[in-house]
Amino acid sequence: MSNRKYSKNLVDGPHQAASRSMLRGVGFKTSDFSKPLVGIASTWSKVTPCNMHINELANVVESSIDESGCKGVLFNTITVSDGISMGTQGMKYSLVSREVIADSIETVVGCLGYDGVVAIGGCDKNMPGALIALARLNRPSIFIYGGSIKPSSINTDYVTVCEKVGEFAKGIISEKDLIAIEKVSVKGPGSCGGMYTANTMASAIEALGMSLPGSSSQDATSNEKKLDCENAGSAIKNLLDLDIKPRDIMTKKAFENSIAVTIALGGSTNAVLHLIAMAHSARVQLNLDDFTKIGKTVPVLADIKPFGSHFMSELNAIGGIAPMMKLMLDKKLLHGECLTVTGKTLEENLADIKPYPSEQKIILTPDKPIKESSHLKILYGNLAPEGAVAKITGKEGTQFIGSARVFNSEEEGMNAIISGSIKSGDVVVIRYEGPQGGPGMREMLKPTSAIMGQGLGNDVAFITDGRFSGGTHGFVVGHISPEAELGGPIALIEDGDEIIIDAEKDILNLNISNKEMKKRKNDWKNPNSSPKNGVLSKYKRTVQSASKGAITD
Numbered sequence: 001m002s003n004r005k006y007s008k009n010l011v012d013g014p015h016q017a018a019s020r021s022m023l024r025g026v027g028f029k030t031s032d033f034s035k036p037l038v039g040i041a042s043t044w045s046k047v048t049p050c051n052m053h054i055n056e057l058a059n060v061v062e063s064s065i066d067e068s069g070c071k072g073v074l075f076n077t078i079t080v081s082d083g084i085s086m087g088t089q090g091m092k093y094s095l096v097s098r099e100v101i102a103d104s105i106e107t108v109v110g111c112l113g114y115d116g117v118v119a120i121g122g123c124d125k126n127m128p129g130a131l132i133a134l135a136r137l138n139r140p141s142i143f144i145y146g147g148s149i150k151p152s153s154i155n156t157d158y159v160t161v162c163e164k165v166g167e168f169a170k171g172i173i174s175e176k177d178l179i180a181i182e183k184v185s186v187k188g189p190g191s192c193g194g195m196y197t198a199n200t201m202a203s204a205i206e207a208l209g210m211s212l213p214g215s216s217s218q219d220a221t222s223n224e225k226k227l228d229c230e231n232a233g234s235a236i237k238n239l240l241d242l243d244i245k246p247r248d249i250m251t252k253k254a255f256e257n258s259i260a261v262t263i264a265l266g267g268s269t270n271a272v273l274h275l276i277a278m279a280h281s282a283r284v285q286l287n288l289d290d291f292t293k294i295g296k297t298v299p300v301l302a303d304i305k306p307f308g309s310h311f312m313s314e315l316n317a318i319g320g321i322a323p324m325m326k327l328m329l330d331k332k333l334l335h336g337e338c339l340t341v342t343g344k345t346l347e348e349n350l351a352d353i354k355p356y357p358s359e360q361k362i363i364l365t366p367d368k369p370i371k372e373s374s375h376l377k378i379l380y381g382n383l384a385p386e387g388a389v390a391k392i393t394g395k396e397g398t399q400f401i402g403s404a405r406v407f408n409s410e411e412e413g414m415n416a417i418i419s420g421s422i423k424s425g426d427v428v429v430i431r432y433e434g435p436q437g438g439p440g441m442r443e444m445l446k447p448t449s450a451i452m453g454q455g456l457g458n459d460v461a462f463i464t465d466g467r468f469s470g471g472t473h474g475f476v477v478g479h480i481s482p483e484a485e486l487g488g489p490i491a492l493i494e495d496g497d498e499i500i501i502d503a504e505k506d507i508l509n510l511n512i513s514n515k516e517m518k519k520r521k522n523d524w525k526n527p528n529s530s531p532k533n534g535v536l537s538k539y540k541r542t543v544q545s546a547s548k549g550a551i552t553d
Helices: 014-025 030-034 054-067 089-112 126-137 158-170 175-184 197-208 223-230 232-242 252-264 270-281 288-295 312-317 322-330 346-350 410-418 445-453 514-523 534-542
Strands: 037-042 071-076 116-121 141-145 376-381 384-391 399-407 426-430 461-464 475-481 498-502 507-510
Touching (some): 014 030, 037 054, 054 071, 054 116, 054 223, 054 232, 089 534, 116 126, 116 232, 126 141, 141 223, 141 232, 158 175, 223 232, 252 270, 252 288, 252 322, 270 288, 270 376, 288 376, 288 384, 376 498, 384 507, 410 445, 426 445, 426 498
Parallel strands (some): 037 071, 461 475
Antiparallel strands (some): 376 384, 498 507
């Protein structure tokens, strides 16, 4: 069969008897050797609610693949939890895990000759990690999102708990009150419930064309999510028959669709990092300036947390992101001709989509948006010659001029915030947390949430060569490149320096003379220490700038 391009080399003919013998040992029947083999990359683990149910979904996918006339083979890869490791040294492994996941999926599929792949992910890094692998392998593939968690009975979630820590530090609530919120805010399986990184990336991947329609807009425990998995078998068989591969789908225009949908949803800054990395693996030229270009014409439409009022489950209940994409397509904000994993174009997939109920207030229209242009701002200046990524909705204002408070690690900055030493007008600078400097580019959700919890969200800015959780909101700028580890300008800031952040002119500047900047550069000595061995050491030696997606290949 023509759709057995890879597996035939593994199982056909008398010389492959030993290979077939091993496969019989895991349950293969004689008839299975003439079927296309489809690897099912499961990110199941019990380390996080995002992925605790993934194997249940994977089992449904395996059955659907077997029923389609292919043979499904289930295997696992790792996942880590950003939410659990946030604010600790363990968070250094988070972005690293994206590469481990990509490498491991590529390794298994490449080694074992699978003709197609279905990857199932439910957390921030295993989604882009899976897509990086699928693009590298370039075999017929589908990504399935594990689905979103529902908010608690008192309408709280994980990010609520983070912000309550700031309230506790200020004395607004007691420890008893804090623990009461902690106990109820995360219940059952699914990814964090706002437009944080997981839901952002799931939506971006659907817009890219690599998920079946609706996959990003289904709750983890819903019948719709089970149906998504049941449909995977016939869909992957169709892709195999038509020989449609990821790089046929993951084109420049498809990435432009992905960026546009991310902006419309008010998505996470992490999408910038991940989409650039995914594009690199798909051999597509995508850079920071593409986000600026698209952001000038695409409005923010979604009133979803962290800066909005609603949870993803509420959007799911009224139709998910598809009606919004139809609105965008009608306004020529999306490329309708892009191919998707259905074998049809995006425009064909959206043709019969019904509009949202007239009374809903979650998704606004392009004519009356929340913000007329993107909330994701790419800033340049003498502090960010290679660029930086800001998440500015306009609620915080569009310009901030303040006095630097400089810290050489997240822990130092967090201690200052919790102790109450950060004041109105300060610009918190946390450095040596970039891809190489961390190493691993930790997310700064705990310090930014502590700032919000102390009521300083509109009065304090925050800049870093690290990155932010999708749950972060406030006047924040991350991904500053070159990073401090490389002697970038962020390494040269001193306490009291004036910093200018202008999201209208897209500027990030340190208000000192070129002569003073040069002097500080000549005097600079790296205070950071490096890991001597292990995965962090290996990552540090291979990772590239955040402006290039922090890629390692």
